[in-house]
Amino acid sequence: MPGIDWLIRGTQISVCNCDWGCPCQFNALPTKGHCRGAACYQIDEGHFGDVSLADTRFAVIFAWPGPIHLGKGTGQLIIDRRADARQREALMKIAAGEETEPFATIFNVMTAMTETFLEPVFADVTFESDPEACIGRFSVPGLIEVKAEPIRNPVTGATHRARVVMADSFEFAQAEFASSAVKAFGTIKHDWDVGHAHFAPVNMTGQGLVR
Numbered sequence: 001m002p003g004i005d006w007l008i009r010g011t012q013i014s015v016c017n018c019d020w021g022c023p024c025q026f027n028a029l030p031t032k033g034h035c036r037g038a039a040c041y042q043i044d045e046g047h048f049g050d051v052s053l054a055d056t057r058f059a060v061i062f063a064w065p066g067p068i069h070l071g072k073g074t075g076q077l078i079i080d081r082r083a084d085a086r087q088r089e090a091l092m093k094i095a096a097g098e099e100t101e102p103f104a105t106i107f108n109v110m111t112a113m114t115e116t117f118l119e120p121v122f123a124d125v126t127f128e129s130d131p132e133a134c135i136g137r138f139s140v141p142g143l144i145e146v147k148a149e150p151i152r153n154p155v156t157g158a159t160h161r162a163r164v165v166m167a168d169s170f171e172f173a174q175a176e177f178a179s180s181a182v183k184a185f186g187t188i189k190h191d192w193d194v195g196h197a198h199f200a201p202v203n204m205t206g207q208g209l210v211r
Contacts, residue, residue: 002099002206008046011129013136014039015180015197022196035064040138042127048090056083061188073114078140080125104208106171131199134178144184148197151179172200
């Protein structure tokens with residue numbers, strides 16, 4: 001059981017190397033047999049105990065040699081350098097799935113499936129998001145560049161909108177699906193021009209999603 005009360009509200013952009021839609025969302029195996037992904041979280045309001053987390057952000061980069069549920073993943077946490085020492089400590093605990101009921105949040109699940117954790121990085125994290133237009137980006141200099149854009153009709157080029165509602169999920173209640181282009185240059189390397197992306201509101205506590 002969580003010992004410290006915490007809450008984060010904001011927006012996330014998540015991307016992976018799978019086809020649009022991401023089979024994980026439907027309990028299916030990854031498109032290419034392995035999973036490589038990243039996500040960035042803009043926290044507009046929140047707290048960890050008495051520590052305010054308003055206007056903080058962090059990103060994560062992951063890679064698994066097979067489906068996520070088989071584990072053996074490698075993970076990298078990047079916290080925006082604007083966070084002070086107490087905020088950094090709080091965000092590291094949330095991102096590591098601490099002070100959380102088992103498997104109640106995406107962070108707790110990803111941590112359980114990861115065996116190698118790289119040292120956390122404190123750097124400039126750029127985040128831009130317009131879910132209604134399916135346009136967004138996040139980046140960390142020297143580590144990762146992510147661009148999300150609308151899925152396009154292959155014949156007409158028109159924007160194809162797809163929104164998924166999850167009745168029971170540890171990541172999001174509703175998300176707008178999009179397309180991603182990703183380059184990661186650090187120990188975890190990503191490189192794709194067309195992959196899955198989704199935009200989702202973040203409203204989460206140590207007990208899971210607030211619906």
